[in-house]
Amino acid sequence: MHITVAGLGVSGSSAARALAGLGAHVTVVDGGDGDKQRAAAAELAERAATGGPSDTGGEGRGAGITVRLGDGDTLPEGTDLVVTSPGWKPDSPLFTAAAAAGVDVVGDVEIAWRLRGPDAAAWLGVTGTNGKTTTVRMLASILEAEGLHTMAVGNIGTPIIDVVLGQGKDGARPYDVLAVELSSYQLHWAPSLRAHSAAVLNLAPDHLDWHGSMQAYAADKGRIYEGNTVACVYNVADKATEELVRAADVEEGCRAIGFTLGTPGPSQLGVVEGLLVDRAFVENRQKQAQELAEVSDIAPGSGTPAPHNIANALAAAALARAFGVRPAAVRDGLRAFHPDAHRIQHIADVDGVSYIDDSKATNTHAAEASLAAYEHIVWIAGGLAKGATFDELVQKSAARLRGVVLIGADRALIREALARHAPEVPVVDLDRTDTGAMSRAxxxxxxxxxxxxxxxxxxxxxxxxMFVNYNKRGDAFADAVRELTARDH
Incomplete structure (x- = not known):
């Protein structure tokens, strides 16, 4: 086949190498033609085992791979299939041209699904507006505690094509099950995906510039439930996730499993007197409940878990239990789990004040969950709003706010919401967008x-x-807190 790969990022390069290795003629197109793109093209050519890119026209050629830089809109002649990187919008000119030519467009997740072998690992999928990475990593930790060979893959950073094609290669033990993080972008381009079980953690407006509407965004998230064989896991507190389950076309016998921070009903997991309990995967779910772990088992040593991380743990436990994991493994896996940096990360206590880095809270839904975890807060907020509004967030959080420090390009939107809904809260508006502003904040x-x-x-x-990514923003916050500590000592 002649396959066009859209994008020279991590997933695009992975797809190009894998498809060329299977004998396809691959052309990678990317609208950029800067140093970053040329370096990626050179690396791709080198890893494809033939020299570097040519010196002419922004094109390079590896073993069965051609790279075309500076033109991401034109469909290469003779293309049989387009494989897109997740971030490319559905209305991109390349895809319009593909549709006109009768050429399918799919993503790297779809290709990975199609390339699975007959004895391939089961997929346990996780999506949602927030909490995906934490839940997938919790799930992988639980599966490992059960003694299963597993890996956290997908949107979490490891290209899933590489994992699928490498299963059992060179005598390596094949994976038993994969914990797969899936973004709405990836799900949009994965029409054939049929998971063993899957969870939608929550739904809130995000990436609407890409999807075009909240309805389209939710529909793409809901694709994760299509064809599930054992369990569709939903958030009892978020009715939209349950509606997606009701709308899904699943295999006969697949069950709807809810998770809740309250007392669980039948076919749910929840919390009772500080315990995570299961009333879904027990012999008599009308009358029985199985203790899985204590709330304090969730990432011990990190302080009292925030409510949204308890919810994440319940979702991970539900997926693991759907796969047959024992209760003890749920407990042991949660105890072994360590949160990634910049996700409700305790940095230090200075003069009786606790400093928490949740730089990963890049939208209002995530920030709301974070603010709900603490009683009295001085909130550092701001950056690029991505079209978001802040009135509901401020209304829900106003009673907890001791003060607010605003940074970033769109801080005025938050300042105006505070003026409307929390006028008594002191606000410091830093008219700076340089990286040094964090120290002042x-x-x-x-x-x-x-x-x-x-x-x-x-x-x-x-x-x-202000920053390359949320990691750098969190690092700047941690450095500034350490400056406080050093100054005090």
């Missing part, structure tokens, strides 16, 4: 905070106006 937050308070970085915005 932390100092101002420290001035507003009282002993017993939490200074919380939960920006509710993307980071790219």
């Amino acid at each position: 932390v100092r101002e937050a420290a001035r507003l905070a009282e002993p017993g308070d939490t200074v919380l970085l939960a920006p509710a915005c993307a980071s790219m106006d």
